[in-house]
Amino acid sequence: MEAYEGESIAIALYAIGIDVFSWSPKLGRPRGPLCMIGKCSSCFMIVDGVPNTKTCRFPVREGLRVERQRGRSTPPPEPIIDEVESLEIKTDVLIIGGGPAGLEAASILSKSGLSVVIVDEHFKLGGQLLKQTHKFFGSVDLFGGMRGFQIAEAYVKNLLSQPNIRVLTETVVYGVFRGGVVSAVSPGKHYLIKPRAVIAATGAQERLLEFPNNDLPGVMGAGGAQTIMNEYGVKPGERALVVGSGNVGLIIAYQLLQAGVRVEAIVEILIEIGGWFVHAAKIRRYGVPILTGHTIKYVVGDSRVEKAVVVAVDDKFNPIPGSEREYNVDLVLLAIGLEPDTRLHAQVGALMKYIPELGGLVPLRTRELETTVRNLYVAGDSSGIEEATTAILEGRIAAYSIVSKYSDGEKAIAAEMELDKALKFLWDEYRSSPLLSRARRGKELATVSKEEMEELRRKYPPPVEFG
């Protein structure tokens, strides 16, 4: 088959109508696109004999052999790569995750003269900025008014001109060892990285919702559909139902309209719309109904969604019998929230806390975003779900905190001033909006003073530290 250069395997297949990538091990149920950003197992296929290959993260190239996977599949008996190159890297700062937080941090750190290694699982940098085609809010100096993918382009262009930055794409960090050595792997290469500080800006994954047949291809995360449609320009379906009316649900509905997909409705279980009014107004103008007090009951289909049934709920969220409505749709997009991807922070031994306002488990941190693991910083959605502008600000805060530690004299003073400025803007101005009060409360709950942090480190000494 033919594919465009720069496409992932999963996208190239979806574009020609192949929406089943594998069948589940026990019941043989079809598996199609779900998250499309490397966080789930829905796109696993056998690639050049290797099962469980994440095809959403694997770039197409000539001569690849791709097979659909039936259940579990055994790895090939022979080694698939003759020789793995082992590399040891010493760096000032390792940044894990090349989204808005990681890119902002990389840009500041490298400009200040520190050496930086930035690692990302994807074959390009940008994180979820790559699929944001709407214009960003905020202020001009925080890229407000630019479209998300343009922000990613601007960052990458800027980074390429820095001499002291090393970019490792298609690279997965899989462990941290005593002595603060971080191990990572990419096709044919194995890295042992010894950083003086780490910023783990690992992003988030989409939440799922339980309802009958929710695993049918065509039921996917709203972000998954954005990747298909906005990052790669492939129409994800013909008729869609969106579940959840937060900003993600409202924005995806608008983008579906732009792509020529009919949006039958957005269902929202609460009595009012979750996202910002202006996003709702954009789609109401173009005829998308927002059914508040409704949820999805089940979907029907053979090897793909063919129909979705929604139902009204009472004030205790119980379905009201007889209120069902049917929609003939081939897409059901879940936009019910995100969950921080903090597996790495937890594995390293950072003290974690469950904070519902932030979407789940997050590491405790100081205002400067350092966790209980000394010199391990968290930034962006992995520090608790907000949005790209706050991710940029958090990346900035973590970076200036590191610069102020690892430089002296005027440079350190300047970094401290920038740190203070970013903290003040984030906490006293940006997050003072009532629209962000829930996330703000969450971030307050996750933040401890320097004294409390030292107390926590004494009480729960982490197994490793960097420095």
Next chain:
Amino acid sequence: MSDTDYRRRGYIEIEELKKLGLIPPKDRLEKGPVAILECPEQIPCNICVPFCPTKAIQMERIIDIPRVDWNKCTGCGVCVAVCPGLAAFVVDLSKPEADYVTLPYEFLPAPVKGDSVVLLNRRSERIGVGEVIRVWERNKTYVVTVKVPKGFGMEVRGIWVERR
């Protein structure tokens, strides 16, 4: 009616906009083109402020609701082009024969001068047909001025270009 009923409906009524002080006074509306920012919530965003060529939009803190000094506003439409919420419009109710509405449009096909387009109100009801008078583009947002029947200037907030 509570103060934020628009958050249940997804569209805002003119009365609600008036209450929030977002609609210019009648004599200003009748004088010529003027910006209306249908931005009722405290979004942390001030993009319209630095871009306004006449410095007519004011905001003290980034989370404030934008306020237009309608005496300074010339109705140039730059705010229509830059507002990330697509919430800025320019209306001209000063002409006897028709009203004129300038609005953002981000669908294909792109509107072209002379096109007749379907007129939509805030809740997507098709309320008539209008004529495209002027189109310009900025970072993939088309800024479209449409001539609409007299009396529709405060109602029309969307257009639909039928496939050619």
